[in-house]
Amino acid sequence: MSIVPAMTNMPNTFNLIFDMYSGTMLKVAYGITRDKHLAEDAVQESFLRITKNLERLEDIYSPETRGYILTITRNASLSVLKARKGITDRECPLDEIENVQESCDLEQEVISKVGFEELVSTIRELPKIYADVLYMDWVMDLSIHEISVQLGLQEDTVKKRINRGKKTLQKQLIKKLKRDPVL
Amino acid sequence: MNLDEKLRSAFIEAYAQEYEEVAEMKETSDTLTEDDIKYHQKKIRKKIEPTMQHPCRHINWIRTGFIAACLCILLCGFIGNPAIRGEIFNFILEKYDEYSTVLFVPNSSNAPNEKKEPQNLLIPEGYTIVEVSGDLPGYYEACILTPSNSYFLLIQVAAGGTGLSVDTERGTTIELKIEEHECVGIEKDGESTLIFSDEEFGYLLSTQDGMEVLIEFVHQLFK
Numbered sequence: 001m002s003i004v005p006a007m008t009n010m011p012n013t014f015n016l017i018f019d020m021y022s023g024t025m026l027k028v029a030y031g032i033t034r035d036k037h038l039a040e041d042a043v044q045e046s047f048l049r050i051t052k053n054l055e056r057l058e059d060i061y062s063p064e065t066r067g068y069i070l071t072i073t074r075n076a077s078l079s080v081l082k083a084r085k086g087i088t089d090r091e092c093p094l095d096e097i098e099n100v101q102e103s104c105d106l107e108q109e110v111i112s113k114v115g116f117e118e119l120v121s122t123i124r125e126l127p128k129i130y131a132d133v134l135y136m137d138w139v140m141d142l143s144i145h146e147i148s149v150q151l152g153l154q155e156d157t158v159k160k161r162i163n164r165g166k167k168t169l170q171k172q173l174i175k176k177l178k179r180d181p182v183l
Numbered sequence: 184m185n186l187d188e189k190l191r192s193a194f195i196e197a198y199a200q201e202y203e204e205v206a207e208m209k210e211t212s213d214t215l216t217e218d219d220i221k222y223h224q225k226k227i228r229k230k231i232e233p234t235m236q237h238p239c240r241h242i243n244w245i246r247t248g249f250i251a252a253c254l255c256i257l258l259c260g261f262i263g264n265p266a267i268r269g270e271i272f273n274f275i276l277e278k279y280d281e282y283s284t285v286l287f288v289p290n291s292s293n294a295p296n297e298k299k300e301p302q303n304l305l306i307p308e309g310y311t312i313v314e315v316s317g318d319l320p321g322y323y324e325a326c327i328l329t330p331s332n333s334y335f336l337l338i339q340v341a342a343g344g345t346g347l348s349v350d351t352e353r354g355t356t357i358e359l360k361i362e363e364h365e366c367v368g369i370e371k372d373g374e375s376t377l378i379f380s381d382e383e384f385g386y387l388l389s390t391q392d393g394m395e396v397l398i399e400f401v402h403q404l405f406k
Binding site: 014018022023024026027028030031036039040043044047048063064066067069070071108111112116119120121123124131134135138139 | 186187189190191192193194195196197198199200201202205206208214215219220223224226227228230231
């Protein structure tokens with residue numbers, strides 16, 4: 001695990017990312033915060049988080065990076081909004097509802113049966129809090145610790161969301177398969 | 184395409200679609216205008232760029248320092264007595280010395296020639312504090328290089344977490360149990376008993392005896 005990032009070309013990469021994504025990031029942040037100044041804070045916070053992971057972004061123009069930027073901005077906006085309202089993760093009821101300890105593996109059979117387009121649309125219907133951690137895990141290949149840093153969540157929360165996300169995705173896919181077995 | 188790859192591609196596609204939708208969103212009364220976006224982009228760039236140039240990227244400290252300096256200049260202007268003015272300047276310089284040693288230690292990979300050890304800290308021979316940062320709200324970390332120059336320790340705490348955990352380069356996570364700022368023991372893969380607040384960990388990172396607690400911990404770890 002490399003802890004100190006290779007920062008040789010950081011300012012240059014940073015400028016490219018800024019030019020390419022900051023406009024859309026502001027739109028995403030404003031969509032969540034509904035406040036121009038909070039949106040600005042959220043994007044600023046997002047860039048601080050992105051710099052911590054800059055060396056892992058192999059191609060800043062790739063669709064993977066676009067999704068990553070979207071995820072970071074969404075979560076930074078929620079953090080800024082929570083901070084404004086004085087809510088901490090511990091008070092967030094969503095993660096206190098149930099204590100999911102057992103790990104959940106997606107059934108390979110379900111994934112193999114469902115078509116690609118249907119899989120994409122099911123992922124889009126997933127609650128964002130689950131989809132974002134799964135994206136960081138499966139697409140960005142980050143560790144639990146790295147996800148917690150990047151999304152500003154506690155490690156326990158990340159683990160719970162990954163498990164619940166997998167379960168929810170599986171449930172929704174099974175539901176769709178039952179409705180239409182030839183997807 | 185194997186199943187993992189199918190799942191991964193589906194996620195990428197789903198997020199790419201969502202990104203495109205937001206990027207191409209038409210301007211309405213409910214969205215930011217192009218002028219708003221340009222204005223805020225400029226502001227963000229101004230705020231973030233100095234931290235990108237700075238080896239340690241302590242945006243909060245730079246911002247706080249700047250505001251404090253402005254306030255001091257204003258204060259000094261109002262206080263006519265040169266003795267008081269001198270006292271204020273001395274105080275600022277003293278504080279700057281104290282904090283800059285801890286907070287503005289250059290990152291080794293970014294600025295190798297500027298690398299220096301904090302002067303006020305009693306660091307065991309061979310250990311080097313590489314970076315101390317707390318620029319994310321509720322999250323602090325310190326990187327320490329061991330004598331063999333082979334391991335970075337990342338000491339970190341998140342607000343509301345269950346104590347202080349240390350990740351070594353080898354990927355081991357070790358919990359540190361601290362009582363009243365004294366290192367009393369190390370628990371491997373166990374739960375620590377103390378919950379740190381932002382303030383407490385800020386104390387650990389920003390004062391000499393706080394840093395000594397951390398250094399002592401490093402000593403124990405590699406004993």
